[in-house]
Amino acid sequence: MSRSLDNDLLAHLKTENPDPVYNDISRIFMDVPDDELLEIEFLGKSHPLQPGVNYLREGKAVAIPKLRLVQAFCVARQILKNYQNKNSPIGAYEAKAATAVLLLMDPEHLTAANTRKRLLMPLLETSEPEVGALRQEKQFVDSLLTSRLYRHTKSLTLWSHRRWLLRQFATHDMLVDPRHDIKNVIMTAGMRHPRNYPAWHHARFLLDFCPQLAGSVAADVKEFCLRNHTDISCWSFLSYAIKAIDDKQRRREICSSLLMEILGITESLRWTNESVWVFLRNTAATEFISEQQFESFLAINRKLASVTPKDSDRWRILDGARRWCDENRIIPNPDLAGT
Amino acid sequence: MRLYYIGIIQNESKPGTELCAEKDLTSYSRWTRASYEEFMTMFAKTVAERTRPGQRQDVEQQDYTFHAYGRTEGVCGIIISDQQYPALVAHQLLSKVMDEFLAAHPRSSWSAGQSIAMPELNDYLTKYQDPHQADSIMKIQRELDETKITLHKTIESVLQRGEKIDDLVAKSDGLSNQSKMFYQQAKKQNSCCVVM
Numbered sequence: 389m390s391r392s393l394d395n396d397l398l399a400h401l402k403t404e405n406p407d408p409v410y411n412d413i414s415r416i417f418m419d420v421p422d423d424e425l426l427e428i429e430f431l432g433k434s435h436p437l438q439p440g441v442n443y444l445r446e447g448k449a450v451a452i453p454k455l456r457l458v459q460a461f462c463v464a465r466q467i468l469k470n471y472q473n474k475n476s477p478i479g480a481y482e483a484k485a486a487t488a489v490l491l492l493m494d495p496e497h498l499t500a501a502n503t504r505k506r507l508l509m510p511l512l513e514t515s516e517p518e519v520g521a522l523r524q525e526k527q528f529v530d531s532l533l534t535s536r537l538y539r540h541t542k543s544l545t546l547w548s549h550r551r552w553l554l555r556q557f558a559t560h561d562m563l564v565d566p567r568h569d570i571k572n573v574i575m576t577a578g579m580r581h582p583r584n585y586p587a588w589h590h591a592r593f594l595l596d597f598c599p600q601l602a603g604s605v606a607a608d609v610k611e612f613c614l615r616n617h618t619d620i621s622c623w624s625f626l627s628y629a630i631k632a633i634d635d636k637q638r639r640r641e642i643c644s645s646l647l648m649e650i651l652g653i654t655e656s657l658r659w660t661n662e663s664v665w666v667f668l669r670n671t672a673a674t675e676f677i678s679e680q681q682f683e684s685f686l687a688i689n690r691k692l693a694s695v696t697p698k699d700s701d702r703w704r705i706l707d708g709a710r711r712w713c714d715e716n717r718i719i720p721n722p723d724l725a726g727t
Numbered sequence: 728m729r730l731y732y733i734g735i736i737q738n739e740s741k742p743g744t745e746l747c748a749e750k751d752l753t754s755y756s757r758w759t760r761a762s763y764e765e766f767m768t769m770f771a772k773t774v775a776e777r778t779r780p781g782q783r784q785d786v787e788q789q790d791y792t793f794h795a796y797g798r799t800e801g802v803c804g805i806i807i808s809d810q811q812y813p814a815l816v817a818h819q820l821l822s823k824v825m826d827e828f829l830a831a832h833p834r835s836s837w838s839a840g841q842s843i844a845m846p847e848l849n850d851y852l853t854k855y856q857d858p859h860q861a862d863s864i865m866k867i868q869r870e871l872d873e874t875k876i877t878l879h880k881t882i883e884s885v886l887q888r889g890e891k892i893d894d895l896v897a898k899s900d901g902l903s904n905q906s907k908m909f910y911q912q913a914k915k916q917n918s919c920c921v922v923m
Contacts, residue, residue, distance in 0.1 A: 433904065433908065446757060449758075653858055658815070
């Protein structure tokens, strides 16, 4: 959604009372379901709603008109400003509702995100911490990160807030399921916004929680990479997951089987794009790949180069991958040669 | 690599008729899905009507590619994919779909533009989203001559001189007013996910 406001929108803003709009929209986020994430979208002028109807809802799908969002944002901004004043009558519930609307409009609103942290802390610093509040917060943040909201899926503020949240989970002995989060939150955000560095950076953080899951996570991410083969961020994370496998023998097995599988598909589907070949060359050059497997890598590289116009961008990617390996390859242990 | 649409259009007479089609709309949000559905049919017909018997062509438009295979029998298979989907796989799949359609349905059952039930389209749309299945169809299907597939960089390049996409959208019976407004709005916003 564009952040600019056109003249019609500005004219509307001046004439209507925004309070009922704010009340309706803020309420959506004070009651996020426990078992599913909201799918939020913004509606433009092509989808006018009847007067008095401030949003659409069908199960987990929520649609908010751009005009209504801006009206609600103006009210929310004032509430937060009042809350920050000394002796403010604004309570925690109201402040939290306002911050939800602020982040919906502006995912980089750091004050709103930090206010939410400050509102959570008193609930946790007691003899019986309200861990349900942490779960609810995760549902809220994950809804924003996985919805079809272009700026939210790649918001550094939201991903940073999620990182803080999961540290609180760990502090209060709550279960963090990296594999589930990578499949359901990271991959969804990665699809909504390709080459989503903040999302995949968060995936590294998640994997560091439970490195023993690296092998399973690598298998999951490999499938995502095959479906999104032009996305360098997921291929980079796949390399990271492979390196995180602690047991060296297992790392060798997974690394070499992934390489051969991906090489096979690359040859068949004639992939010559940079993201795939950066992954292939990085993997082929490790000490986990036998001579025979390396020869397969070279053979497929040469075969694709032979059917690609010489000196074209694609040809240079293939040629560059092969030459990079010449310079950077770690020769494997001779005991494993030929396996 | 994604598939969005597989359909068969009777293009012997103009305007063309969509005889059967399956769409994957899961990439789109709940309240814009209906518009994308309408646009898929509209643009598929536009490309099919401009695909000659025996011709294969690929038409790129923003993030999409329309793969077309015109048969001499008077029907045209269309696949809409993203630009990462391998064109050869799409055309192998078109060959398979068109052969099966023509073997199963005699000309009399569709020549007047009657709708045809072809439930396999839904299976193929799901199955060939999977890169492993795309890999397998490349291995088992006949060799295609890639050089015979004409590539167009925009839909406008297949239109006749003077025809504009915006005019076709505005005049189309198959698009609701809401969809037409959505098209105008998406163009203005210059977002990364502009309609078709």
